[in-house]
Amino acid sequence: MKLSRLNSLRRVQSGELIMKFPDDQDESKRPQFPLDSSCYKIIDEIGVGVSAVVYKAICIPMNSAVVAIKAIDLDRSRADFDDIRREAKILSLLSHPNILNAHCSFTVDRRLWVVMPFMSAGSLQSIITSSFPDGLPEPCIAVVLREILHALTYLHDQGHLHRDIKAGNILMDSNGSVKLADFGVSASIFEANSTQGVPISPSSTSMMLKEIAGTPYWMAPEVIHSHNGYSLKADIWSFGITALELAHGRPPLSHLPPSKSLLLKITRRFRFSDYENQQNSNNKNKFSKGFKELVASCLDQEPSRRPCADKLLKHPFFRNCKGPDLLIKTVLQGLPSVEERFKLGKLQRLPSMKMEEEDEEEIEKEIIKQRRISGWNFKEDGLELEPVFPGENCEEDECSIIKQVRFGGESIMEKGSRDSSECCSGVSDLSSPTGNGRRGGGEAEEEAVDRESIMGGLVALKRSLDEQRRAVGSLIELIEGEKGGEMSREEQIGRLMEKMTRELENERKRNFELEMELEFLGLQISAAHNTGAA
Numbered sequence: 001m002k003l004s005r006l007n008s009l010r011r012v013q014s015g016e017l018i019m020k021f022p023d024d025q026d027e028s029k030r031p032q033f034p035l036d037s038s039c040y041k042i043i044d045e046i047g048v049g050v051s052a053v054v055y056k057a058i059c060i061p062m063n064s065a066v067v068a069i070k071a072i073d074l075d076r077s078r079a080d081f082d083d084i085r086r087e088a089k090i091l092s093l094l095s096h097p098n099i100l101n102a103h104c105s106f107t108v109d110r111r112l113w114v115v116m117p118f119m120s121a122g123s124l125q126s127i128i129t130s131s132f133p134d135g136l137p138e139p140c141i142a143v144v145l146r147e148i149l150h151a152l153t154y155l156h157d158q159g160h161l162h163r164d165i166k167a168g169n170i171l172m173d174s175n176g177s178v179k180l181a182d183f184g185v186s187a188s189i190f191e192a193n194s195t196q197g198v199p200i201s202p203s204s205t206s207m208m209l210k211e212i213a214g215t216p217y218w219m220a221p222e223v224i225h226s227h228n229g230y231s232l233k234a235d236i237w238s239f240g241i242t243a244l245e246l247a248h249g250r251p252p253l254s255h256l257p258p259s260k261s262l263l264l265k266i267t268r269r270f271r272f273s274d275y276e277n278q279q280n281s282n283n284k285n286k287f288s289k290g291f292k293e294l295v296a297s298c299l300d301q302e303p304s305r306r307p308c309a310d311k312l313l314k315h316p317f318f319r320n321c322k323g324p325d326l327l328i329k330t331v332l333q334g335l336p337s338v339e340e341r342f343k344l345g346k347l348q349r350l351p352s353m354k355m356e357e358e359d360e361e362e363i364e365k366e367i368i369k370q371r372r373i374s375g376w377n378f379k380e381d382g383l384e385l386e387p388v389f390p391g392e393n394c395e396e397d398e399c400s401i402i403k404q405v406r407f408g409g410e411s412i413m414e415k416g417s418r419d420s421s422e423c424c425s426g427v428s429d430l431s432s433p434t435g436n437g438r439r440g441g442g443e444a445e446e447e448a449v450d451r452e453s454i455m456g457g458l459v460a461l462k463r464s465l466d467e468q469r470r471a472v473g474s475l476i477e478l479i480e481g482e483k484g485g486e487m488s489r490e491e492q493i494g495r496l497m498e499k500m501t502r503e504l505e506n507e508r509k510r511n512f513e514l515e516m517e518l519e520f521l522g523l524q525i526s527a528a529h530n531t532g533a534a
């Protein structure tokens, strides 16, 4: 466990982590929300994030005012105590009608409770998922985007980056008001530059952050390539992706797992036209020229060419933009409550989660099965040594091989397959000191055990080859003897059968020993790996 995290937990346990955020009213008029969990009554679960659960609750001493409580699991949160304190500090300095502040926050066991105003319509992401899977109508998108641009203009003027702009972090209330929430990974340009000795000016493009933060699909290319640094314009990129998310119901590349989407962005550089091409041709004329232009300008690869938030507000796209009433009429009417939507979403997620668990069990069984090796094949061409599995038949179309893979940080043997031309000739990382490049550095311990296992396998193989050489020698003698005509054909076959049975018995014994050895080595590898991981 990281030292900073340990210190954080100690401070949390000693009750040191008690903070109070202001809401967006004047300090003197601001109601003081109690810092005691017994003053709140949880009514329903309304959302889950990566490390937090969000509840609808009432605050009993405050006339049973309805609130939302985000309970952040401090053991699972990416942020440590200092990050959380920094977030609280940033939030306490911000005051804008389009930014969701918290009433207060305090710790309950190992959770940080952030008490916020309850935004009864929930996030735009949950609204889209439940009622607008193909996206919101363009006039509604305009209202939402304009409100977010107001928040961004304010935020950037203060020198802050949100760094996680997405529909999941835009909340809506029953009166149609739209607020930007979740400042968990936000950053201050001033802090970044003061530590790097860069002159401070919010409009300067030399204000650079380097840490990768945010959610992959919405991340600007320069955030992914953060060695060159990035600035306020990273939020403008994410804003452009959010516009696409609101328009199509999902962000671009969301059919790929997040890590793959990152890779694609690195290798292929994403352009707006790429996304347009992916869309159904029916959708081509669905959006206005103004909207397309606005989004395209936000998704310029070159950050300096992306307009700033206040310039975007002057874009013709917002010229005839309606008020929040449009959202009430078009989006909120007939919308199930945030708690109903959450329950429904949970039910829909259940079968796929169950299937994933079943799949994992199957994979695990397969992995255990494939840990048994019945022999080795030496591939001369590539000077490679490969394992052969029990029951494997070279006449079969496909044949299993093992390869060393990293699975959630754990090293396992995985079943693979090759076509018949390569049958029984799969390349195992066990045979190669460098493996297939997937084993990263800093794993000296695991590598040492791997080397031992390779040596063990080689010694056993040498023994087996010696035996086989002797057996082949005897066979040659036998056949040569046949030429001499000293034994009858029956006798010769009888002898041969006896010999082969003995050979087979020996081979079985050796294989059993080899299997045991390998199983033992496998255990050693996982034990070494677990110790390393711990």
Ligand SMILES: Nc1ncnc2c1ncn2[C@@H]1O[C@H](COP(=O)(O)OP(=O)(O)OP(=O)(O)O)[C@@H](O)[C@H]1O
Residues within 6 Å of the ligand: 046, 047, 048, 049, 050, 051, 052, 053, 054, 068, 070, 116, 117, 118, 119, 120, 121, 122, 123, 125, 126, 168, 169, 171, 181, 182, 215, 338
């Ligand atoms: N103040 C609030 N009022 C009403 N609903 C809320 C409030 N805050 C969060 N929610 C609901 O809870 C859900 C989860 O919120 P949360 O901020 O934990 O997760 P997220 O932003 O979707 O995910 P993550 O931040 O972990 O990527 C939201 O999608 C929203 O529907």
